[in-house]
Amino acid sequence: MTKREKTSVALAALYALNKRNDALRVLERNGHSPRHLVELFFHLSLLLGFPSMLDGMEKLALLGLLPRNSSRRTSSNAYRQRGLKTLRLVYGAQTGKLLKFLKSMHPELPAIIIEDVYGKVISRSGMTLHERELVNVTVLTIQGLNRQLHSHVRGALRVGVTPASLRDVLRFLARRYRVNVSAARELLSQLS
Numbered sequence: 001m002t003k004r005e006k007t008s009v010a011l012a013a014l015y016a017l018n019k020r021n022d023a024l025r026v027l028e029r030n031g032h033s034p035r036h037l038v039e040l041f042f043h044l045s046l047l048l049g050f051p052s053m054l055d056g057m058e059k060l061a062l063l064g065l066l067p068r069n070s071s072r073r074t075s076s077n078a079y080r081q082r083g084l085k086t087l088r089l090v091y092g093a094q095t096g097k098l099l100k101f102l103k104s105m106h107p108e109l110p111a112i113i114i115e116d117v118y119g120k121v122i123s124r125s126g127m128t129l130h131e132r133e134l135v136n137v138t139v140l141t142i143q144g145l146n147r148q149l150h151s152h153v154r155g156a157l158r159v160g161v162t163p164a165s166l167r168d169v170l171r172f173l174a175r176r177y178r179v180n181v182s183a184a185r186e187l188l189s190q191l192s
Helices: 003-016 020-028 034-048 050-062 076-105 109-122 129-143 146-158 163-177 182-191
Strands: none
Touching: 003 020, 003 034, 003 050, 003 129, 003 163, 020 050, 034 050, 034 109, 034 129, 076 109, 076 129, 076 146, 129 146, 129 163, 129 182, 146 163, 146 182, 163 182
């Protein structure tokens, strides 16, 4: 893992484990770009909810790490196009099946996933898709959400994360945070 990937995985793990004070110490000694950290917390809002994202943003503000950006408005159609493109990168040939499944649960769910999750958050610059999938695998492993974990281990491999990188993340989680990674290891061995 690169230093930036390790920081992303560590912060994601600490937030998923509800160890926010430890996360603050990581942020205090972090040398990464504020933009990357902001994007990490936007991304974590998808996995851990808005309260975790807001807590992270407050910590960045406390440390003087919130960049001053001018916000540009993007059309709903642009979010949809961007989101669908990114969703296809992660889910590949399974995209149609996923969208059909989402629609079977609720007719508005595909649009929310495409436009809001993938179009407004996952497609943002500041973090690569590779980094985002490492964060997804981290949080889903910790939370034991194995069905989604399966999708995102596959997605990580599709976007160029190597099996060795995923094994490094799992080893890091097991050693540093005592996370049970057996389900993720088994999935990875089946898929690689």
